[in-house]
Amino acid sequence: MSNPVLVEVLRGDIVESRHRGAIAVFDADGKAVLEIGDTMRPTFPRSAVKSIQALPLVETGAADAYGFGDKELALSCASHDGEAGHVELARAMLAKAGLDEQALECGTHWPSSQKATIELARSGGTANALHNNCSGKHSGFLCACCHAGIEHRGYVKAGHRYQEMLCEALENVTGAAHSADNRAIDGCSIPTYAVPLRNLAHGFARMATGVGLGEERAKAARRLFAACMAEPFHVGGSESFDTLLMGRAPGRLFVKVGAEGVYCAAVPELGLGIALKCDDGAFRAAEVMVATVMAKLVAGDETLTGILREFMNPVLTNRNGMVVGGLRPTAALA
Amino acid sequence: MSNPVLVEVLRGDIVESRHRGAIAVFDADGKAVLEIGDTMRPTFPRSAVKSIQALPLVETGAADAYGFGDKELALSCASHDGEAGHVELARAMLAKAGLDEQALECGTHWPSSQKATIELARSGGTANALHNNCSGKHSGFLCACCHAGIEHRGYVKAGHRYQEMLCEALENVTGAAHSADNRAIDGCSIPTYAVPLRNLAHGFARMATGVGLGEERAKAARRLFAACMAEPFHVGGSESFDTLLMGRAPGRLFVKVGAEGVYCAAVPELGLGIALKCDDGAFRAAEVMVATVMAKLVAGDETLTGILREFMNPVLTNRNGMVVGGLRPTAALA
Numbered sequence: 001m002s003n004p005v006l007v008e009v010l011r012g013d014i015v016e017s018r019h020r021g022a023i024a025v026f027d028a029d030g031k032a033v034l035e036i037g038d039t040m041r042p043t044f045p046r047s048a049v050k051s052i053q054a055l056p057l058v059e060t061g062a063a064d065a066y067g068f069g070d071k072e073l074a075l076s077c078a079s080h081d082g083e084a085g086h087v088e089l090a091r092a093m094l095a096k097a098g099l100d101e102q103a104l105e106c107g108t109h110w111p112s113s114q115k116a117t118i119e120l121a122r123s124g125g126t127a128n129a130l131h132n133n134c135s136g137k138h139s140g141f142l143c144a145c146c147h148a149g150i151e152h153r154g155y156v157k158a159g160h161r162y163q164e165m166l167c168e169a170l171e172n173v174t175g176a177a178h179s180a181d182n183r184a185i186d187g188c189s190i191p192t193y194a195v196p197l198r199n200l201a202h203g204f205a206r207m208a209t210g211v212g213l214g215e216e217r218a219k220a221a222r223r224l225f226a227a228c229m230a231e232p233f234h235v236g237g238s239e240s241f242d243t244l245l246m247g248r249a250p251g252r253l254f255v256k257v258g259a260e261g262v263y264c265a266a267v268p269e270l271g272l273g274i275a276l277k278c279d280d281g282a283f284r285a286a287e288v289m290v291a292t293v294m295a296k297l298v299a300g301d302e303t304l305t306g307i308l309r310e311f312m313n314p315v316l317t318n319r320n321g322m323v324v325g326g327l328r329p330t331a332a333l334a
Numbered sequence: 335m336s337n338p339v340l341v342e343v344l345r346g347d348i349v350e351s352r353h354r355g356a357i358a359v360f361d362a363d364g365k366a367v368l369e370i371g372d373t374m375r376p377t378f379p380r381s382a383v384k385s386i387q388a389l390p391l392v393e394t395g396a397a398d399a400y401g402f403g404d405k406e407l408a409l410s411c412a413s414h415d416g417e418a419g420h421v422e423l424a425r426a427m428l429a430k431a432g433l434d435e436q437a438l439e440c441g442t443h444w445p446s447s448q449k450a451t452i453e454l455a456r457s458g459g460t461a462n463a464l465h466n467n468c469s470g471k472h473s474g475f476l477c478a479c480c481h482a483g484i485e486h487r488g489y490v491k492a493g494h495r496y497q498e499m500l501c502e503a504l505e506n507v508t509g510a511a512h513s514a515d516n517r518a519i520d521g522c523s524i525p526t527y528a529v530p531l532r533n534l535a536h537g538f539a540r541m542a543t544g545v546g547l548g549e550e551r552a553k554a555a556r557r558l559f560a561a562c563m564a565e566p567f568h569v570g571g572s573e574s575f576d577t578l579l580m581g582r583a584p585g586r587l588f589v590k591v592g593a594e595g596v597y598c599a600a601v602p603e604l605g606l607g608i609a610l611k612c613d614d615g616a617f618r619a620a621e622v623m624v625a626t627v628m629a630k631l632v633a634g635d636e637t638l639t640g641i642l643r644e645f646m647n648p649v650l651t652n653r654n655g656m657v658v659g660g661l662r663p664t665a666a667l668a
Binding site: 002009011012013014016017018019020042043044105106107108109110114117118119121122124132182183184185186187188189192194260261279280281282285318319320321322324325 | 336343345346347348350351352353354376377378439440441442443444448451452453455456458466516517518519520521522523526528594595613614615616619652653654655656658659
């Protein structure tokens with residue numbers, strides 16, 4: 001099955017590039033509200049499921065024991081840009097558990113934000129694992145291990161006790177099997193599992209509503225979603241789409257990007273979960289897709305549709321700041 | 335018409351992302367040797383036609399007057415990474431015409447190379463127009479204007495005398511009409527024209543062979559191609575695909591990337607020109623496409639196919655250097 005073109009990139013009046021994709025919107029009872037393209041194809045959600053992977057941090061009692069508030073919980077669900085505020089908060093989280101960046105097994109890269117990279121280099125600094133966009137998630141893993149008395153070394157590997165807990169949470173929330181058969185290794189070295197977009201959409205409706213989850217898990221899920229929506233800077237960064245969109249609609253929209261053009265998202269007040277993937281892995285198109293499908297779901301709400309419209313048709317500027325084109329959703333999407 | 339999937343991105347054993355595209359291979363007489371997908375669709379070649387846009391620099395006599403050798407000519411055809419060697423050479427080219435970076439109208443951005451950006455920031459420097467990946471091309475434009483007595487201010491704008499010369503060269507080499515109807519603005523502010531891949535492939539066969547071009551133009555084209563193949567660092571940078579591939583097969587393969595997943599290329603000894611575009615604009619896939627189609631064309635040559643095979647199946651590593659997947663051409667391409 002060939003997924004439809006959902007986003008076009010224009011230069012002047014001419015379509016220069018095209019992005020295909022698939023989208024699933026489900027309610028918490030598992031009813032499909034909208035499906036475009038092949039929503040059964042196994043898809044690695046990558047970082048889009050970090051909120052599910054943060055459940056054990058809350059459920060083990062670690063978050064409360066270390067006094068974590070919305071900022072720390074948001075950072076545990078984040079793909080952050082490596083700005084100073086992210087790095088310092090991840091460092092502080094680790095310190096609560098008596099650890100430092102040496103314990104992180106996510107690997108090192110310079111900040112995703114070019115501005116943060118330039119600032120770091122100018123100050124004579126160099127990148128360490130705290131700058132890795134996943135350092136908040138990994139700090140959460142380490143804190144939960146320490147609190148629960150689990151040996152943290154090797155925590156990124158399939159088979160480690162903590163990875164088994166994450167796997168249980170992913171299976172429980174999405175209803176999809178997670179095993180060696182659909183497993184690969186993520187950018188930060190932990191396992192990632194390819195599952196249908198349908199299951200991811202259903203899972204995010206459950207996360208947003210608590211329906212179908214145990215009482216403790218439902219509470220933890222709502223707390224994590226509320227934290228991300230309250231502290232969107234700590235989920236992305238100053239220039240990140242997720243941060244900007246969640247910041248414009250406080251408490252009303254949840255979005256989380258994953259590598260290779262994935263989004264998991266929710267409109268909590270409608271009880272709906274969204275999962276989508278741009279076939280070719282492009283972020284720019286996945287962003288237009290998630291904004292456009294959300295606008296469709298909240299069509300009656302002028303405030304939200306007004307906000308979302310700003311994200312549906314981004315303009316492209318060149319090196320002199322001239323508008324040279326833009327992105328737009330196709331009829332198959334809008 | 336839907337272009338076929340030509341490149342797959344694997345994570346573990348599972349296909350994570352897919353890239354579609356179209357490819358044209360033509361000889362200098364205008365005969366199609368290979369066509370995949372829609373090769374008639376208007377396509378902006380962007381920076382892939384910089385060698386054609388460098389023709390007037392040679393044809394006006396400016397290159398000789400200023401004593402430009404292979405390095406300067408290669409930089410005139412380059413999308414460079416903003417490394418110190420590129421920046422200093424562009425500065426020296428401008429100085430020959432009594433100009434400096436103030437004359438450049440391409441706009442400013444930090445080096446495309448993250449390493450070069452970090453080095454520049456560490457040294458207390460900041461980005462200027464010389465770091466723009468197009469600064470070599472623009473320096474060539476400025477030198478040609480100065481030598482030919484053309485007022486250089488406004489040289490990026492459609493209608494400027496020098497842009498008319500570039501437009502004439504593009505029309506002559508590709509045989510496609512270039513007008514306001516198929517014009518848009520490129521990243522560096524000069525006009526870019528959408529033309530069929532067929533015409534671009536035919537044009538690059540002409541550039542490689544001189545067939546169908548006037549005598550002076552044919553000489554200039556061969557000189558520019560030879561310069562790029564002799565000094566590939568100045569066409570891209572230490573880690574650029576174009577630099578690495580041309581460096582491995584000295585004088586035998588010509589490749590030049592353009593924004594949004596375009597390649598214009600040639601196998602001069604076969605007299606063949608190649609033009610391709612990845613539908614979604616991804617560089618990683620366009621690179622696999624150009625290496626794979628070249629390997630098909632030189633199938634009898636073990637040296638070249640051995641080199642090209644290294645570029646057809648790049649591996650993906652994660653932040654800890656683990657191999658987590660890779661790219662591969664599909665049956666429709668290979």
